[in-house]
Structure formats: C-alpha cells, structure tokens
Amino acid sequence: MNGPPMTKWTFRLLALTLAMTACDKKAETASGTAGGETTVKIGQISPLTGPQAHLGKDNDNGARLAIDEINAAGVLLGGKKVKFVLVSQDDIADPRTATVVAQKLVDQRVAGVIGHLNSGTSIPASKIYLDAGIPQISPSATAIAYTAQGFKTAFRVMTNDRQQGKVLGEYAVKNMGAKRIAIIDDRTAYGQGLADEVDKAVKASGGEVIAREFTTDRSTDFLAILTSIKSKMPDLVFFGGMDAQGAPMVKQLQSLGLKAKFLGGDGVQTAEFLKLAGNNAEGVTASSPGLPIDSMPGGKEFRQKFTDRFGTIQTYAPYAYDAVNVMVDAMKQADSAEPARYLAELPRIQRAGVTGNISFDEKGDIRGGAITLYQVKGGKWEVQETVMGDADPKK
Amino acid sequence: MDILTQQLINGLVLGSIYALVALGYTMVYGILELINFAHGEVTMFGAMICLAVIGAIVSSGAEVNGLLIVSLGLLAAMAVCGALGFLIERVAYRPLRRAPRLAALITAIGMSIVLQNAAMLIWGKQYITFPPLLPLARYDIGGAVITNLQIFIVLLSCLLMAGLLLLIRHTRLGRAMRATAQAQDIAGLMGINVNTIISITFVIGAALAAVAGVMVSAYYGLAHYFMGFMLGLKAFTAAVLGGIGNIAGAMLGGLLLGLIESFGAGYIGALTGGFLGSHYQDVFAFFVLILVLVIRPSGLLGERVVERA
Numbered sequence: 090m091n092g093p094p095m096t097k098w099t100f101r102l103l104a105l106t107l108a109m110t111a112c113d114k115k116a117e118t119a120s121g122t123a124g125g126e127t128t129v130k131i132g133q134i135s136p137l138t139g140p141q142a143h144l145g146k147d148n149d150n151g152a153r154l155a156i157d158e159i160n161a162a163g164v165l166l167g168g169k170k171v172k173f174v175l176v177s178q179d180d181i182a183d184p185r186t187a188t189v190v191a192q193k194l195v196d197q198r199v200a201g202v203i204g205h206l207n208s209g210t211s212i213p214a215s216k217i218y219l220d221a222g223i224p225q226i227s228p229s230a231t232a233i234a235y236t237a238q239g240f241k242t243a244f245r246v247m248t249n250d251r252q253q254g255k256v257l258g259e260y261a262v263k264n265m266g267a268k269r270i271a272i273i274d275d276r277t278a279y280g281q282g283l284a285d286e287v288d289k290a291v292k293a294s295g296g297e298v299i300a301r302e303f304t305t306d307r308s309t310d311f312l313a314i315l316t317s318i319k320s321k322m323p324d325l326v327f328f329g330g331m332d333a334q335g336a337p338m339v340k341q342l343q344s345l346g347l348k349a350k351f352l353g354g355d356g357v358q359t360a361e362f363l364k365l366a367g368n369n370a371e372g373v374t375a376s377s378p379g380l381p382i383d384s385m386p387g388g389k390e391f392r393q394k395f396t397d398r399f400g401t402i403q404t405y406a407p408y409a410y411d412a413v414n415v416m417v418d419a420m421k422q423a424d425s426a427e428p429a430r431y432l433a434e435l436p437r438i439q440r441a442g443v444t445g446n447i448s449f450d451e452k453g454d455i456r457g458g459a460i461t462l463y464q465v466k467g468g469k470w471e472v473q474e475t476v477m478g479d480a481d482p483k484k
Numbered sequence: 485m486d487i488l489t490q491q492l493i494n495g496l497v498l499g500s501i502y503a504l505v506a507l508g509y510t511m512v513y514g515i516l517e518l519i520n521f522a523h524g525e526v527t528m529f530g531a532m533i534c535l536a537v538i539g540a541i542v543s544s545g546a547e548v549n550g551l552l553i554v555s556l557g558l559l560a561a562m563a564v565c566g567a568l569g570f571l572i573e574r575v576a577y578r579p580l581r582r583a584p585r586l587a588a589l590i591t592a593i594g595m596s597i598v599l600q601n602a603a604m605l606i607w608g609k610q611y612i613t614f615p616p617l618l619p620l621a622r623y624d625i626g627g628a629v630i631t632n633l634q635i636f637i638v639l640l641s642c643l644l645m646a647g648l649l650l651l652i653r654h655t656r657l658g659r660a661m662r663a664t665a666q667a668q669d670i671a672g673l674m675g676i677n678v679n680t681i682i683s684i685t686f687v688i689g690a691a692l693a694a695v696a697g698v699m700v701s702a703y704y705g706l707a708h709y710f711m712g713f714m715l716g717l718k719a720f721t722a723a724v725l726g727g728i729g730n731i732a733g734a735m736l737g738g739l740l741l742g743l744i745e746s747f748g749a750g751y752i753g754a755l756t757g758g759f760l761g762s763h764y765q766d767v768f769a770f771f772v773l774i775l776v777l778v779i780r781p782s783g784l785l786g787e788r789v790v791e792r793a
Contacts, residue, residue: 140710142609276763302753303763307714309704312494313749314762320487333611337704345490346622346629365613365706 126170129426131156131413132194134187134204134214137179140307140333143361143403145206148228149177150399151406152203155413164417166426173417180210182306187214195221200426203412206405208232208250208279215243223428224435226416228408231355231378232282236452244435244449246412246442247405248378248458250279253354254286256460256476257327257376261287261352262294264462264474265374267325271300271318271349273311273338275330280306283354284329291327299323306331311338315345323349331356336365343369350374358463358470359404370465374473379444381461381472382407387443411442486627491750492743493625497634497703499742500641503735504696505719506726507648508689510734513723514665515685517585521592522572524716525599526565526690530697531707532603534561535612542615550617554702561694569690570683578679596716603709612707637699644692645735651688652731661685665729714766721773727786736785744768 133152135145156175164171176199178190187210194202195217202218202225205211211230218225219240227235227245231253236243261267270291274284288298299321302314315338318326326342326349328335335357342351351373353362358375366373382388382402391407399406416431419438423431440447448456459477463470505527512520534557541553576595580588621632652658663671664681672678700715701707718741726737749765776783 138604138609140611140708143611146609276761301761303761305763305766308763308765309706309711310498310765312498313491313746313765316487316490316494317750317753317762319490333706333708336611337706340705344620344622344629344631346624361611365611367613367616367705 126172127166127426128172128174129166129420130174130176130197130199131416132197132199132202132204133175133177133409134180134190134194134202134210135177135206136182136210137177139181139183141182141206141331144229144331144359144405145179145182147403147406148204148206148409149175150395151228151409152177152413154395154398154406155410155417159413159417164421166420167424171426180205180207180214182207182210184209184213187211188217191217195223199223200420200428200431201225201416203228203409203416205230207277208235208282209277211235211243211245212238212278215240218242221428222432224416224419224432226412228412229355229405230279232278233286234278234282236454240453242432244415244453246408246415246444246447246455248460249454250283250286250354252458253376253378253460254283255290256462257283257352257354258287258290258296259294260374260376260462260474261325261327262291262296265325265350265352267323267350268296269299269321269323269325270296271302271321271323271326272298273302273304273314273318273326273328273330275306275308275334276303277306277330279356280329280331282329284327287327287329304330304334306334308334309337311341312345315342315347319345319347323347325350325352327352328357329354332359332362332365336362336370339366339373340369355404360401361403363465363468363470370468372465374462374464375470376460376462377404378458378460379408380459380475381463384461384472384475385444386441391443407443411440411444411447414442415440415447487750489626489628491746493628493630493634494750495743495746496739497637497742498746499739500638501696501699501703501715501738502719502722502741503738504641504644504692504699505715506722506734506738507645507731508693509720509723510726510728510731511685511689514729514731515661515668515682516577516581516588517729518577518588519592519720520572520577520686520689521589521716521720522576522595522599523689523693524712524714524719525596525603526568526572526712527693527697527700527715527719528603528707528709528712529568529599530561530565530694531701531711532607532612532697532709533564533694534558534698535614535701535707536607537561538615538617542617550619553617554698558695558698561698562691565690565694565697566687569686569693572690573683573686578682596713600709600712607709609709612701614701614705614707618702633703637703640695640699644695648688648692649731657681657684718769721769724773724783725776727783730783730785733783733785737783740784741769741772744772 135148137145156173180187191214208230211227219242224242231250233251272284274280300318353375355377358377419431419434420426422434461475462473508523537557537560576591660676722737722741723734726733748768749762752760
C-alpha cells in the first residue's frame with residue numbers, strides 16, 4: 090500500500106528505534122556495576138511542579154545534599170564501593186500521580202524512597218512500596234493515617250499530626266486566650282487530619298469550635314468562607330493547609346476587617362509564607378514539628394551548607410537530608426542495599442541527625458519528636474515555645 | 485444582612501474578572517468557532533509581565549508613584565499579551581483554519597501547555613508576590629467591607645466591557661468583525677480583510693485577558709505559572725453560560741458565575757446541613773456548566789444552537 094519512499098522511511102524509523110532501545114538496554118545493565126563500583130538508586134518524590142513546587146524542590150535539594158556528601162565520603166557495601174544516585178520524580182502533590190510515579194520508581198529498581206512530601210501522596214504510594222518491599226521514609230508526611238496502616242515499609246522522620254494538632258489546639262486556647270475558634274482545612278489528608286486533631290484539642294481545653302469551613306489545596310479565593318466565618322465572630326482562625334493558601338487567606342481575612350488571630354500548622358510555617366503574605370504575615374502563629382533550625386543539633390552547619398548551594402531553606406530540607414542518611418545507615422548496618430535486607434535494620438537505627446535523635450517506634454513513627462511554635466514578628470518567624478512530644482507516643 | 489451584602493461584593497468582583505476573561509473566549513469563538521484554550525494562559529502571562537515590569541521599576545530604585553508603576557505594568561502587560569495573542573493566532577491557528585475542527589482544538593490545548601511551561605521556565609515555579617504599591621482603603625457599607633481595589637476592579641471591568649460593546653456595535657471595525665463572524669467568505673468578498681480582522685480580535689481578547697490577569701494578581705497578591713488554568717476553565721464556563729459567541733452573554737455569564745460561586749461557597753454548608761462543604765466552590769462552576777448544557781445548550785443569551793463536530 091505504501092509507496093517506496095514511505096517504506097524507506099519506515100525502515101529508517103524502525104532502525105532508529107531499535108538502535109535507541111539497544112542503547113537503553115546497555116545503559117540499564119551498565120548502571121549495575123560501572124567501573125568497579127556499584128550504583129544504588131534512591132528515589133525521591135515530591136511535587137516539583139504546581140503550587141507546592143517550592144516545597145518539593147526544597148526536599149529534593151535536602152536529599153541531594155545528603156547523597157552528594159555520602160558519595161564524597163565513600164561507602165562500602167559487601168566489600169564493594171557504592172555510588173548513590175538520586176532519582177527524583179514529580180507527583181504534583183496529587184494522590185493519583187503519586188501512585189503512578191511510585192510505580193515508576195519501583196520499576197526502575199530503586200533501593201528505597203525518600204518521600205513523599207504530602208501526606209495525601211505518601212499514603213496511597215505506601216501500598217506500592219509495601220508490595221514491592223521497598224522501604225519508604227517520608228521527610229514531611231504528618232498525617233496519622235500514614236503509619237497507622239501497619240505497613241512495615243513506611244517510616245517517617247517527622248512528628249505526626251496527633252502530637253502537633255494537640256499542641257496547637259491547647260496553645261490556641263491556653264496561650265493565645267481564644268474562646269471562639271473557626272477551623273478551615275484544605276481537605277487533603279494532611280490539612281483535614283491536622284484540623285480534626287486541633288478540633289478535638291480545642292474542645293478538650295475548653296474552647297468552642299464555632300465554624301468548620303473547607304477549601305482546596307489549589308484555591309486562592311477564600312472571601313466567601315471568610316465572610317461566613319466573620320458573621321460568627323471568632324477570636325481565632327485555624328488553617329490546616331499549606332502556605333500558598335495560608336498567605337492569601339491571611340490577606341483576605343484582614344481585608345474583610347476580621348480581627349481574629351491566625352494560627353497554622355507546619356504547612357504555613359515556611360519562608361515562602363512570609364514572602365507571600367508580606368506585611369499581612371505580622372502576628373501570625375504557626376507550629377512546626379521538630380526543633381527550630383538553629384536549635385537542631387546540626388542546624389547551623391546544615392543551614393550553611395544548604396544556603397551555599399541552593400539558597401533559602403523552606404522547611405523540610407533538613408528532614409529529607411536526615412531521611413537519606415538514616416536509609417544509608419541501615420544499608421551500612423545490613424552491609425547491603427538489598428531492600429529486603431536493610432529493611433530489617435531500619436527499626437533498629439539510632440542516628441544523631443541534623444534534626445535531632447532519630448529512631449523509629451514499632452509503627453515507623455519517629456520517637457519523641459518535638460513541636461515548636463513560632464510567631465511572625467518584624468517579618469521573621471520567631472520561636473515562641475518548644476513542646477516536647479511524648480517520648481513514647483500512645484497509639 | 486451584612487453577610488449577604490459582603491457575599492454580593494465578593495461575587496461581583498470575582499464575576500467581573502471572569503467576565504473579562506470570558507470575553508476573549510467568546511470573541512474568538514464568535515469569529516472562528518474555535519475554543520481558544522490557550523486564553524487562560526494569556527491571562528497568566530499578563531499577570532507575570534506586569535509583575536516583571538513592576539519588579540524592574542521597583543528594583544531600579546526610581547522614586548515613582550505606586551499607582552503609576554502599576555499602570556505602567558498594566559500597559560506593558562496589555563501590549564505584550566496583545567502581541568502574544570497575535571502570535572498565537574498566526575502560528576498555531578491560522579495554518580489550521582481549513583483543517584478539521586478537532587485539529588484546531590487540540591492545537592489550542594497544546595498551545596496552553598506550551599505557554600504554561602514557557603512561563604515556568606521564564607519565571608520559575610515559585611509564587612510571585614504583588615508588591616504593596618497600591619494604597620489600600622476600606623469602606624464600610626452596612627457592615628460589609630469593600631476595598632478601593634475591589635471598586636476599581638469592578639469599575640474598570642465595566643468600562644472595558646462597555647467600550648468593547650460600543651466598538652463592536654458602532655464602529656467600522658466592529659461591523660467588519662460582526663460580518664466576519666457571520667460569514668467569513670462573504671465578508672472577504674465584500675472587501676473585508678478577514679485575516680486582519682481575526683488578528684485584531686485575538687489582540688483585543690488577549691489585551692483584555694492581560695487586564696484580568698493583572699487584576700487577579702493584584703487582588704490576591706500572587707501570581708503563579710499555574711494560575712491561568714483554573715481561571716481559563718471558569719471563564720470558559722462563564723462564556724458558555726451566557727451563550728458562547730455572544731459578547732453580552734459572556735459579561736452576564738461571568739458576573740452570574742462569580743455570584744453563584746460566592747453565594748454557593750458561603751451558604752452551601754448551612755443549606756445542606758453540613759453534608760456539602762464550602763470546598764465545593766469550584767464544583768459549582770462546572771455544575772452550572774452541565775446544567776446549562778442540558779437545559780439550554782445555546783446559553784442564556786445564545787440565539788443559535790451550535791452544532792458542530
């Protein structure tokens with residue numbers, strides 16, 4: 090049916106495709122043991138595009154810093170020199186995309202995964218890692234549900250929302266003197282989970298939740314919900330969500346002449362929030378799991394190294410850095426990068442990380458994480474108080 | 485009562501922004517019967533260019549009045565977006581004018597992706613903030629609050645829309661545009677340069693989109709390479725709601741959509757006893773779209789029922 094020129098083209102295309110596949114194959118096998126050293130791939134998944142790209146890139150940079158340092162120091166596993174390679178994927182903070190890219194990493198035979206950034210993405214992806222037997226350490230997922238599934242491959246180096254929400258709710262009532270509290274969340278696993286915990290803690294501390302309103306993690310217009318909240322005259326508005334929503338929300342809150350205080354979780358306690366909210370940020374209070382970066386055992390040194398290479402730290406970069414180190418520690422203890430072998434070592438890891446001492450409980454949660462409360466004063470996050478989490482979280 | 489007024493204000497401001505963007509969809513559809521899905525991205529470019537110009541002036545340290553800086557940014561955004569609109573039509577749509585309709589539609593979606601990624605490469609993935617250059621004043625109307633920026637947005641939108649209506653109904657250019665929309669080939673035979681008219685339509689639509697983009701970024705204080713997508717979809721919904729291809733319809737559709745969203749988000753929780761929450765705000769837009777398509781496919785002010793592949 091095709092004329093001769095067409096056939097020729099088809100052949101050329103076919104030849105080209107074959108040649109490319111051949112190259113691919115070669116690259117694939119070569120990645121095993123190139124030049125006497127073994128290559129081990131570690132996956133990193135976070136939103137690298139979309140509204141949370143700044144946070145995703147922050148995690149990616151934190152992990153990259155750790156990988157480069159580990160490679161520079163040199164690691165021997167099973168008597169062979171190992172070179173670690175970071176394979177980053179973009180989940181655009183979307184739960185469905187997260188499972189697709191998670192499967193992609195599994196297919197690429199990564200030894201472990203650092204991620205995801207969000208709770209909403211970490212949870213669905215964790216099933217894929219469980220089935221593949223690949224350990225996953227999330228630097229920043231805080232939703233209780235993440236480790237409550239009982240997956241032996243799921244770990245995190247971040248304090249969970251049960252602890253954070255409890256502290257936030259009590260702080261709102263006891264320290265900030267709020268009686269009538271409005272709660273808004275972005276309906277993500279993180280935002281909703283945190284808001285639910287705050288709701289409980291507020292009621293337990295004798296405060297009243299006068300409104301529960303909802304938004305999404307892509308919205309910028311909150312005037313409608315803030316207007317309906319305003320009519321109920323709150324003393325304080327709590328927002329469970331991220332900085333990209335928190336900043337315009339604070340702005341709109343003030344433009345409506347609503348005089349309530351604003352409280353947020355770790356999604357709001359970022360450098361980006363200060364930039365986005367500008368003058369409106371003044372007086373906003375937010376919590377962050379863990380210690381303030383300057384109080385972290387290795388905080389100052391980490392900040393120096395990080396800013397020299399990548400610029401401002403958003404929030405979670407030190408946690409991504411620690412997560413990589415914990416994973417490699419486990420590999421060293423097992424003397425293998427084989428997921429099945431070093432997975433057994435992860436629950437026994439003890440590491441003095443940049444963010445503090447890291448060890449996991451039987452659920453894969455970090456033991457004794459701290460929660461710090463910050464307030465914006467003069468355009469900066471100032472530490473108000475650090476509350477130590479339960480050394481042995483009751484589950 | 486004050487809540488009602490406040491939601492009305494919120495909705496009007498949102499609606500007038502939607503209306504401006506919707507005009508671009510409807511004008512292009514009226515003439516080419518093409519849904520220009522890249523239009524939302526043009527809006528985003530408007531915001532980005534305005535912010536880039538503002539940033540450049542501010543960082544140059546020149547002692548200029550804030551209002552003047554923003555006006556300069558707005559004019560620059562309109563000019564660049566006008567050129568961008570011209571370019572999009574020339575490069576992406578004109579070669580496909582006689583091609584099957586589906587090809588043009590897919591090109592439009594492709595163009596939208598290209599523009600979005602171009603913006604990501606040029607301005608990065610970070611949110612860009614709108615510097616606090618404009619003096620902010622708040623007025624109290626019976627318990628509801630309205631800011632000078634909100635008043636300005638509504639007034640400017642109305643002015644631009646009135647201007648556009650005048651242009652289309654009472655000028656030679658407008659008559660040529662209407663003629664081209666009715667029958668391209670005949671208009672050509674009557675001595676109208678169809679290509680020029682189509683280009684002008686794109687330029688006007690894009691310049692209006694630029695204004696809307698600047699309004700959105702000033703209103704919410706942020707711009708982002710992603711912002712055009714949802715805005716574009718909403719404006720498209722508004723255009724369909726009013727009757728796509730109908731200029732007055734786009735304006736009505738935009739305002740209605742803004743009000744529906746605002747009241748919807750404000751009252752749905754109470755109306756459904758908490759069964760549906762305010763996060764369904766975005767769903768309203770598309771729910772309305774579906775309703776309109778089912779009940780009145782030609783839109784509120786649409787005269788002809790469109791039947792095309």
